[in-house]
Amino acid sequence: MxxxxxxxxxxxxxxxxxxxxxxxxxxxxxxxxxxxxxxxxxxxxxxxxxxxxxxxxxxxxxxxxxxxxxxxxxxxxxxxxxxxxxxxxxxxxxxxxxxxxxxxxxxxxxxxxxxxxxxxxxxxxxxxxxxxxxxxxxxxxxxxxCNPPSGYKLIRSENPYENGKLAVHAKNTLIKPALFSDIEALILVANYEREKCLIQFMYDTGVRRQEVEDVEQGSIAQLSRSSRKSIIEDDGTIKIPSEYHAMEIKGNKGRGREAKYRETVVSKVTINRVQRYHSSIEYKRHKRKWVGSSLPAFLNADGNPYTASAVSKLIKKLSDRALKLGLIKTIISPHKIRHGFGAMLLNSDDFGKSQLDRLLLLQQCLGHGSLETTQVYTKIPVGVWEKFVDRKTGVELKRHELMKKLKDRTKAKKGRSN
Structure with a gap:
């Protein structure tokens, strides 16, 4: 330092x-x-x-x-x-x-x-x-x-920031989320189910790349056994539809010694896919080394957890493959996948009757301290939403239906479960 x-x-x-x-x-x-x-x-x-x-x-x-x-x-x-x-x-x-x-x-x-x-x-x-x-x-x-906390004396009364920001800002850059077709491309070019599961899980939960390592196999298993929960936000209760789970995520945006926890919403389809991956021969073989300690939900080819660096390398590798095949137009990053989750949830009308309801839920799921930070998702171009409509029927798909479609179209070939 x-x-x-x-x-x-x-x-x-x-x-x-x-x-x-x-x-x-x-x-x-x-x-x-x-x-x-x-x-x-x-x-x-x-x-x-x-x-x-x-x-x-x-x-x-x-x-x-x-x-x-x-x-x-x-x-x-x-x-x-x-x-x-x-x-x-x-x-x-x-x-x-x-x-x-x-x-x-x-x-x-x-x-x-x-x-x-x-x-x-x-x-x-x-x-x-x-x-x-x-x-x-x-x-x-x-x-x-100019507004000292308890224990500190006021030593300056005139506040240069009392009327707001002082820098002249350019227009805010619009968020560019990973689209459903981008995620589908990444999963299609992945050779192993462990990679496919991880990409779908990140897209369906909004976890940061550095949070993947702390997701435990026990948490995944417990979700299917637990009763339906609700997300609490601002003294109000946002009900979670029966096709989803409320999942606790161990965040790491606080001080290094103090983890911050939050709840996000994940579809049952995605949890079921991860559970099937946990039933694979390779995963069972690797988990023997974790006896007596917390078992990570996602293990690489060597039986080690996916670190933040490993997640980035995996997504970069898959992006390069998809680009070479012409399946995507730009490199996909872990944060674009997180943005994709935000765009998808904000457009899912089964999570609250109004956009404000969904915005409050999204703030909770992403772990944002300020609603202002979350509001940038309301500025995503309208064209993005076309990706959430079934092209054959013209009916808008719910998020859990999108995840089922993603799972069905990207199943790993037999013998590639690791």
């Missing part, structure tokens, strides 16, 4: 080689950093405001997210103390106590430019990256510096 960002897991932080504030009265929470996050500038001076913020932020977020936020804030401080005449003499991260709206906006303009203040060529920063930094600064000012 970058030496400018130190994340301590409850151990005393050795800062003997850094230049640290001798007067802690200005930052009363600074001593807490021994068991939190410490961020340094290029002079190895501790940045106390940023460090305090990230120590608090880390309580509910992953270390990877902390690292990103730390860098984003460091970039702003570095710019202000080296480029902005109002803050060049500012020490450490004190500039964050007085920076104004127009100064932050000038920083964003600088980021977009391909020239520095001296006219020399530099790398322009993408709009997506700028938007990410803008979101970081908004959270820092809105939820910490």
């Amino acid at each position: 970058d030496k400018s960002v130190v994340i301590s897991a409850g151990k005393k932080l050795d800062i003997s080689n850094s230049i640290v504030h001798e007067d802690f009265s200005e930052y009363p929470n600074l001593l807490m950093l021994a068991e939190g996050v410490a961020v340094f500038n290029d002079k190895m001076e501790l940045l106390p405001l940023i460090s305090d913020f990230l120590t608090h932020y880390r309580q509910n977020h992953s270390d990877k997210s902390v690292q990103t936020y730390a860098n984003n804030l460091r970039y702003l401080v570095e710019y202000l103390t080296t480029h902005d005449e109002n803050h060049i003499d500012s020490s450490r991260d004190n500039c964050l106590l007085t920076v104004h709206v127009n100064e932050i906006q000038r920083y964003f303009s600088y980021c977009k430019s391909d020239k520095d203040k001296n006219g020399k060529i530099k790398q322009a920063i993408s709009g997506k990256t700028i938007a990410n930094r803008d979101a970081t600064y908004g959270k820092f000012f809105n939820e910490f510096l």
